[in-house]
Amino acid sequence: MKKIRLRFAPSPTGYVHLGSLRTVLFDYLLAKNLNGQLILRLEDTDQSRQIQGALDNLLEVCNWIGLEFDEGPHKENQKYGPYIQSQRTDVYKKHAQKLIKNKSAYFCFCTKERLEEMRSEQTKNKQAPKYDKKCRYLSKEEIDKNLQANKAYVIRQKMPTEGEIKVYDELRGEITFKANDLEDHILMKSDGMPTYQLASVVDDHLMEISHVSRGEEWIPSLPKNVLLYQAFSWHVPKFIHFPLILNKDGGKLSKRQGDVFVEDYRNQGYLPEALINFCALLGWHPKGDNEIFTLSQLEKEFSLNSLGISPAIFDIDKLQYFNGYYIRQKSDENLYLLTKPFLVKAKLLSENPKQEEREKCLKLMPIAKERIKTLNDLPFLFSFFFEDIEYEKSLLIWKNLSEKEVADNLKELLEIIEKIENWQLENLEKTIISYLKENNKKNGDYLWPLRVALSGQKFSPSPFENAYILGKLASIKRIKDAISLLSY
């Protein structure tokens, strides 16, 4: 039986964005579903568009997400290597010569100036710009003469001049292209580097790729690819094009939108589980209503049959929803470890916090869990637990109570609170609420000022939660501070 081999073949032109994360995730899941292998290949033949560190960033992201490759530039197994295209230029040269020899490709000596002139003429005549095939019909003598004179050349693929080209996509079925719409496109550039079209086909063949899976934006390349396989008399692999990802307004999701880099999401405190779940649903349709899928569940459930072709909509609210969901699934200890770097970065916690600081964090976790959407929300929403607070005294005032009344209420509460020995959340709540009830006091008159005294915030967890997390000493100090702020 033929081996099942898939590949992820990014160009190192930038850091990984969510679109490419979706592609590599789908490649990985398809490989798992088909019981095949996943190969990483770096398509770096366009040297001018390269970004330093792109491969490292990709490996780092995949590692963080939990996606593994079976082969690639970073692996020991180099059986089909090298896996970096710029290290394979001889292979492409050799193959381009084969195509020249079997007359599927030709040398083109047209100068840049001639091509520009041709294009502007075509545009003027409202024709689609397309190479006019001048060099396709050069005589052998002319070609030899040009080569001997060391004239710069590119190598172009000879495309059919008439009829239709029928190709097959596993998700869309047969797709027909008119020969007339296809250009004799370039396979080898004048700098001796191959184009994507040549390099990817040669490598997919030599690396024995059985399923070429990539984004829908590559469908226009499909007829060129298939014709190249035929020109080499090679077996054509299966092609799968994942649906486009569009913005909510239907526009194209741009790679250049800085905020879609996986790195940025990670720095904002998104969890890998949430990104995986979110990306999985960009084109994949699970059977039931459940939308929560971990990587290992996806490995079991994802299949080619459940992939769609209509564009997937990128809805950031959904990502937030998943992130909140996975945050709530974390144990307190785990969530503490995950949020710690964010607290340290916000200078609210030291790298090696004291035992009591750590305990404070652990008490905060179950309360924070219900309120945060990203890990970075934690220092943002709860800094008052970690640093001194400052606020306007007007914030302490509940409805039409006077400053004196508020101060008196806080004093009353202080007396109760100082006596509480068992500093547990339930006990704090029970003691204070029963006191208010037994003495016929209105909750708001006491609990609003108490909550503000402890947090300095308009919005925060309940006064009991605040007091519980802060601890007895800090709570008493903050209540006393509030009383002095009211000057009573």
Ligand code: GLU
């Ligand atoms: N190098 C192409 C890219 O960066 C890959 C296309 C493909 O998978 O064939 O998107």
